[in-house]
Amino acid sequence: MSEHIKVRISRVGQTASDLPLPAYATAGSAGMDLTAAVESEVTIQPAETVLIPTALSIELPEGFEAQVRPRSGLAIKHQIGILNSPGTIDSDYRGEVKVIMSNFGKQPFVVRRGDRIAQMVIQRYARVEWVEVEDLEKTARGGGGFGHTGVSSIRGATK
Secondary structure, three states: OOOOOOOEEEEOOHHHOOOOOOEEOOOOOOOEEEEOOOOOOEEEOOOOEEEEEOOEEEEOOOOEEEEEEOOHHHHHHHOEEEOOOOEEEOOOOOOOOEEEEEEOOOOOEEEOOOOEEEEEEEEEOOOOOOOOOOOOOOOOOOOOOOOOOOOOOOOOOOO
């Protein structure tokens, strides 16, 4: 069962009342849809990045963050992604939530007012205190990094 918390939200500007608040599309959704609060159509050209407003600001409880993530449908159908993904909104930020949208495709992409452009997931996080030591405990993996386990999960397959 998921945890329920109350989060204060405010509309930015007088012209945002026609836009919905972030909402879950289904009972099992982890993310809430964010909509574009553009005054007129914005065309994102191939290889271009634009900042799209949502006309919303939020007040997260301490110990929580909001993650702004891409929508899979925009990614697969239009090659639209979100830079700095997931983008983090900290609990002490009170400015407008905006989405950094990039067109990785070959065709221009039009963003219209009210379009669902991203999803937002609210997450609890932990704060750490660093303990500096001379050596770390050894593991089977050790310092193995990117690609160190190969590319195939089928036994006997070659790399």
